[in-house]
Amino acid sequence: MRKRTRLEVEGVVQGVGFRPFVWRLATSLDLAGFARNTGRGVTIEVEGSPRRLRAFHRRLTAEAPPLSRIQTVKVSELAPVGEEGFRIVESAASGRATALIPPDVATCDDCLRELFDAHDPRHRYPFINCTNCGPRYTIIRAVPYDRSNTTMRPFALCGSCESEYRDPANRRYHAEPLACPRCGPKLSLVNARGEAISSDDPIRGARTLLLAGRIVAIKGLGGFHLACDARSDDAVRRLRQRKLREEKPFAVMSADLEEIRSYAHVSSEEASLLTSPERPIVLLEKRLPNGISREVAPRSRFFGAMLPYTPIHALLFDDGPTLVMTSGNLTDEPIAIDNAEARKRLADVADAFLEGSRDIFLSNDDSVARVFRGKPLILRRSRGYVPRPVTLAADGEDLLAVGAHLKNVVALVKGKDAFLSQHIGDLETAESLAAFKRTITHLAQTLEVAPRLVACDLHPDYFSTRYARSLALPVVEVQHHHAHIAAVIAEKRIEGKVLGIALDGTGYGSDGTIWGGEFLVCDLAGLERVGHLEVVKLPGGDASIKHPNRTALAYLHASFGTDLPQGLALAERMDAGELRTVLEMLDKNVRCIPTSSCGRLFDAVSAVLGVADHASYEGQPAIELEGIADLDASSAYETPIAEKNGMLVLRTTELFKHALLDHLRGEQAPAVSARFHRGLAAGLARAAKELSARLGLKHVALSGGCMQNTTLLGMLLDALEGSGLAVSYPEQLPPNDGGIALGQAAVARARQA
Ligand code: ZN
Numbered sequence: 044m045r046k047r048t049r050l051e052v053e054g055v056v057q058g059v060g061f062r063p064f065v066w067r068l069a070t071s072l073d074l075a076g077f078a079r080n081t082g083r084g085v086t087i088e089v090e091g092s093p094r095r096l097r098a099f100h101r102r103l104t105a106e107a108p109p110l111s112r113i114q115t116v117k118v119s120e121l122a123p124v125g126e127e128g129f130r131i132v133e134s135a136a137s138g139r140a141t142a143l144i145p146p147d148v149a150t151c152d153d154c155l156r157e158l159f160d161a162h163d164p165r166h167r168y169p170f171i172n173c174t175n176c177g178p179r180y181t182i183i184r185a186v187p188y189d190r191s192n193t194t195m196r197p198f199a200l201c202g203s204c205e206s207e208y209r210d211p212a213n214r215r216y217h218a219e220p221l222a223c224p225r226c227g228p229k230l231s232l233v234n235a236r237g238e239a240i241s242s243d244d245p246i247r248g249a250r251t252l253l254l255a256g257r258i259v260a261i262k263g264l265g266g267f268h269l270a271c272d273a274r275s276d277d278a279v280r281r282l283r284q285r286k287l288r289e290e291k292p293f294a295v296m297s298a299d300l301e302e303i304r305s306y307a308h309v310s311s312e313e314a315s316l317l318t319s320p321e322r323p324i325v326l327l328e329k330r331l332p333n334g335i336s337r338e339v340a341p342r343s344r345f346f347g348a349m350l351p352y353t354p355i356h357a358l359l360f361d362d363g364p365t366l367v368m369t370s371g372n373l374t375d376e377p378i379a380i381d382n383a384e385a386r387k388r389l390a391d392v393a394d395a396f397l398e399g400s401r402d403i404f405l406s407n408d409d410s411v412a413r414v415f416r417g418k419p420l421i422l423r424r425s426r427g428y429v430p431r432p433v434t435l436a437a438d439g440e441d442l443l444a445v446g447a448h449l450k451n452v453v454a455l456v457k458g459k460d461a462f463l464s465q466h467i468g469d470l471e472t473a474e475s476l477a478a479f480k481r482t483i484t485h486l487a488q489t490l491e492v493a494p495r496l497v498a499c500d501l502h503p504d505y506f507s508t509r510y511a512r513s514l515a516l517p518v519v520e521v522q523h524h525h526a527h528i529a530a531v532i533a534e535k536r537i538e539g540k541v542l543g544i545a546l547d548g549t550g551y552g553s554d555g556t557i558w559g560g561e562f563l564v565c566d567l568a569g570l571e572r573v574g575h576l577e578v579v580k581l582p583g584g585d586a587s588i589k590h591p592n593r594t595a596l597a598y599l600h601a602s603f604g605t606d607l608p609q610g611l612a613l614a615e616r617m618d619a620g621e622l623r624t625v626l627e628m629l630d631k632n633v634r635c636i637p638t639s640s641c642g643r644l645f646d647a648v649s650a651v652l653g654v655a656d657h658a659s660y661e662g663q664p665a666i667e668l669e670g671i672a673d674l675d676a677s678s679a680y681e682t683p684i685a686e687k688n689g690m691l692v693l694r695t696t697e698l699f700k701h702a703l704l705d706h707l708r709g710e711q712a713p714a715v716s717a718r719f720h721r722g723l724a725a726g727l728a729r730a731a732k733e734l735s736a737r738l739g740l741k742h743v744a745l746s747g748g749c750m751q752n753t754t755l756l757g758m759l760l761d762a763l764e765g766s767g768l769a770v771s772y773p774e775q776l777p778p779n780d781g782g783i784a785l786g787q788a789a790v791a792r793a794r795q796a
């Protein structure tokens with residue numbers, strides 16, 4: 044008896060070798076029928092014995108290609124037509140395109156084998172790829188996703204590539220970026236004027252320069268990297284000076300796990316994150332001593348390490364040393380993607396440029412993650428993850444969410460799918476504003492989303508807010524911390540109200556003051572502020588972010604007025620004039636902005652202990668304070684809770700005072716840091732339990748940039764354990780402002796409904 048079944052498969056099933064997989068599976072089971080790409084995914088009809096059809100259905104999801112993501116399979120029964128053989132049918136474009144664009148993927152093992160096989164036609168070919176690997180998102184100009192709509196368009200396939208492309212049994216069947224040394228893009232090594240640097244092979248030439256201590260700009264998947272020998276103090280120091288980057292750690296890339304293990308501790312979970320197809324930068328505890336220059340990650344406990352993910356990297360690193368691989372930009376600018384543009388912008392930074400003739404259409408920075416409690420915690424979600432969607436609980440109108448000001452990421456939502464963009468960066472330079480607009484336009488086109496409304500931050504002066512208002516669309520303004528918590532609600536599909544704890548640096552509050560340590564009762568539709576960290580006056584407002592000493596003075600002033608305690612190293616360190624001016628500002632309350640920011644609390648403690656008295660990059664004082672914490676030091680400081688205007692207030696000036704007094708008694712900073720972290724976590728947990736009990740809430744959601752501090756997050760989770768409260772925090776998305784767009788989108792949807 045024969046039966047015929049139609050399977051409509053939705054998800055990431057185009058450009059990932061799905062149809063050839065279906066062809067092989069059907070053929071091996073001796074089933075007849077066809078597979079065809081549609082606007083929504085792949086439609087399959089198979090005909091044969093019921094037992095084999097069942098096997099087909101089971102193995103379709105169980106054995107799907109590594110890069111595919113099946114969201115749904117709709118099955119319907121048809122009458123058998125007596126078809127013979129299985130075919131792949133060319134797509135008939137119709138209806139609304141919802142097929143998903145795949146992310147860029149690290150070179151697969153099969154391609155690596157060919158790359159190093161002297162008998163393979165693609166031996167040492169730096170642009171080798173197949174349907175299981177290679178560039179996708181960064182080369183797609185338009186949909187549908189076929190070669191003519193990518194930056195591979197100028198490269199006409201040669202005869203042998205063409206036959207691989209047409210053969211369903213081949214690993215390169217319909218691999219759109221397919222290429223070989225005869226027909227594909229080429230690599231060259233040039234100087235800033237674009238003149239060739241002579242060498243027998245551009246990669247070997249680049250390696251020679253790197254080993255001689257030079258800085259080389261290398262074109263990767265989503266943009267240029269700046270590379271230098273990570274063992275050389277001189278080279279790394281020169282890179283810092285030229286890139287205008289003082290102390291922020293550089294990422295490194297090594298040939299393999301074994302090499303990474305020589306300078307950092309790697310758990311099995313960290314190893315699988317490092318080797319995943321997404322290949323993020325993974326934060327790893329340093330090994331001491333290690334052979335890496337101190338200049339790579341000064342004052343940090345971690346190295347951010349990654350493995351090669353393009354054939355160029357694989358060739359460059361074959362037995363090579365660990366290299367610094369940092370974004371090819373000057374500090375605060377977006378990553379360079381175009382050859383000519385890179386040579387111009389990085390002329391004073393790089394000694395040479397290893398550039399490929401395959402264009403990058405859209406920039407995409409390396410993603411950053413760490414392992415927390417055995418699971419990945421994403422800190423920057425970009426290359427490898429983007430544009431895989433986050434699935435929302437409910438359908439609704441198409442919309443655009445423009446994100447926040449720092450670490451900007453935008454989101455386009457279509458149906459239930461929320462597509463978060465790559466990391467765009469801080470919206471502070473003309474280049475990043477241009478990248479922001481370009482990304483929105485491109486995503487809207489390729490995903491075929493026509494936004495009916497736009498969501499933005501409540502801050503009236505953010506560039507993103509002004510942009511949102513400039514569109515002829517209804518605008519939904521979403522409070523910053525509400526968006527942080529809403530992102531968790533959306534990611535975890537939490538139903539009902541939660542108690543949100545949002546801890547970060549800065550966000551515009553519903554009352555016009557600066558928030559940053561908030562207890563919010565919220566669902567997607569709305570928020571109510573029910574508690575916060577104690578409000579202190581920040582001298583000079585946001586300017587104090589760059590001057591943690593001044594923030595420390597604000598906390599000191601709250602306890603001691605202008606009469607500072609004796610023997611304060613901070614007071615001796617500061618310029619006497621500056622000290623006087625700041626105290627006067629605080630005393631007279633001029634140019635002071637009140638804030639409940641948790642980030643500023645960390646700044647103040649870090650500065651008063653002398654851990655970090657300056658911030659050369661965002662979050663530096665807090666990161667370094669966490670970095671030194673000695674968790675073997677016992678006890679915790681007390682954080683009293685007060686009640687004010689119907690809200691719980693965590694008396695963080697008292698917490699600060701405990702840390703200060705311990706410090707003045709001569710206690711070492713690592714012990715003070717641990718007690719401070721524990722005291723803060725205990726205070727937050729106590730307030731959370733109290734508020735949940737009063738308000739009848741069962742679920743706590745944690746988010747905000749301070750949750751990147753896994754010491755704090757871990758202590759908070761411990762302290763909430765056994766309370767009977769469910770606790771969630773972001774996992775697929777960063778807890779920092781890189782996840783805000785999802786929250787904005789979810790809130791806008793809920794308000795429209
Ligand atoms: Zn491959």
Ligand code: ZN
Pocket residue numbers: 200201202203204205222223224225226227
């Ligand atoms: Zn070819």
Ligand code: FE
Pocket residue numbers: 523527547548549550747748779780
């Ligand atoms: Fe934030």
